[in-house]
Amino acid sequence: MKRSSLFIFAAKGVLFLLSFLLIAACLYGTIWNADIVFFDLLALLLPYLVIANLFSGLLAVILRSRYFLLPVASLLIWFFTLGSFWVLSVAASDESTDDISILSYNVQELEGNYRMTYAEAAPKIMDFVLDQNAKIVCFQEYANTQLTRKKMMAYPYEYHYGHTGNKTYAPMAIYSKYPILAAGSLDFPNSNNNAIFTDLLINKDTLRVYNVHLQSLRFRAGSLKRENSVRLFNRLGKTIRKQKEQVDILLAHTKSSPYPYIICGDFNNTQYSKVYRKLKGDLRDSFLEKGNGLGRTLLFKVLPFRIDYILIDPDFEITSHTNYKVEYSDHYPVRASFRLPEK
Template sequence: MGLIRALFLIIHIIVVALLCGTLLNAYVPPKIFGYLNMLSLGFPVLMTVHFCLTLFWIMTWKKRAIVFLLISLVFFNPVRRWINYTPDSGKEGSLKIISFNTKNHAYAKHKNEDELFKFMDKENADVVLFQENRFEGDHPGYLQYPIVALKTRHKLVKHGNIIETASNGNAFYADIEIHGKIIRFINVYLEPFMLEKSMVKPTADADLNTVKAKNLIRRLVPTFKLHQEQIVYIRKAVKESPYPVILTGDFNSVPNSWEYYHLSEGLQDAFVVAGTGSATSFHDYKFPIRIDYIFSSKEIKPRSYKVDRSVKLSDHFPVIATFDF
């Protein structure tokens, strides 16, 4: 038993060290050390192992359980970016926003744009921001940029492209007047990893799995670096905005990543403020992840947040939030 405990302790120390590594993503950019950003992808698994081992120390009456419990407090906010609880106030805000990656309507071929418009009519949102989307024809209040788009029933004051470099990602801003006030909406689709399920699915062949892992790293790290370049343009649009900002979209990045820390800088995560349950929105793989977000300036108060898992028109679920301002 003593040998098992010693082994568990070594594993636990390694897990905590890796968890601490995710905190360094706030400071170490991908162009300096891109491999560090990969730890954020494993955060839920690492946190689960940490929780189980801490529970083991508690059940075996070991004093080290106190140390690991105290360490857990450091990860309270990082955990809330994945799973959260906020008391239900029973009140929704006066401003309703939807962010939805529609995967160009290719996820379910029997579905069509009519289904999407039915969903939007039912929700009656003030602003809907799309990623990987292009509608056919002319629609009132619809604004299309490459890859990203927006639909609103309010007055569009000004808009413009944000990411100036040629890439598979894009972002634009739209200044919209709502109830006599102007808000800058920024719709983001960061560079995709262009992954296929076969690239991440393990096999019984250990050598093939090794090759897959190396190829995956070769795909991830350069994309992290492209994200860093794209975020420079997005942060500029946020900082130079003369109006309060709502920043939303598919960031192709998980919580506690370098992208999350720097896109959320000076803004509040609507899920952390007003959400309950899991924020995972991308469901195409067996292990769902959170890569869709809605952030807002401090003066725009999140009142509710949900991931609508009943809408199965894409490999993403729509993210819906309400605000007061």
């Protein structure tokens, strides 16, 4: 076989493989009722798989090959099933002072973004949060310190959770300018991650707010190079299975809610994962409706992950969404505003 023929054969093989993986990932994320770790992990890399199919299709067009139809078909299937990871919101924000606003932020216990100390990061984080003036603030990996207590005095109502008996969870908190009627914790088993909720009295209505921190993936750019690939695959697969169990616990709890609810927090997975899609259900993703760009929420240069979300009751009107590029933690904060339906 000539070198040119061998190259063409290999190029076709790569093109077929990329198209197959993208189509399979779309089916797995929507109608394929199965749990396969490989495709769960592929969801983390799906934006790159989309880009690879785009370039392979362009190359096939340049080479005038009819095989360009394969990546085109896979990209169309992706776009109409899972949706784009890039959002362009043409509608301007129409938030008013009467709207309900919520800020979600994983603050990494205020220890900074690997380049900052607690003394540097903590006041910057708290000042930033206060500047946004959201009516509800949900913290993941919080730290209840003298500084945070002093800074958050602007919020008259609060609920903290991190320790129960002999069990310690990554601390979480919900601050509110609305009265808290009730609050509680879901206490995820065999995990340091957790979800908490508060029932808030807003005028004459009651709204339940879930603050969620699903099982952590726990990998950094350096660990991808150092860790054995088989061990990394197995560990991430185990983590995603744990996330699915936690989602089932959370969804079971929402079914007993007497009030409409929103879910926000750090899901530790992408919008293409079964974890996100199952948790989202009929709720509306504020970023997809009012956001712009990639919406990256994790300070991780290798992959533009969006793993922090605000999911809102479908009967509410979303009026704004903002991703903030402040590098005080290993996460970027997100904020959304919405209105309750008129009665």
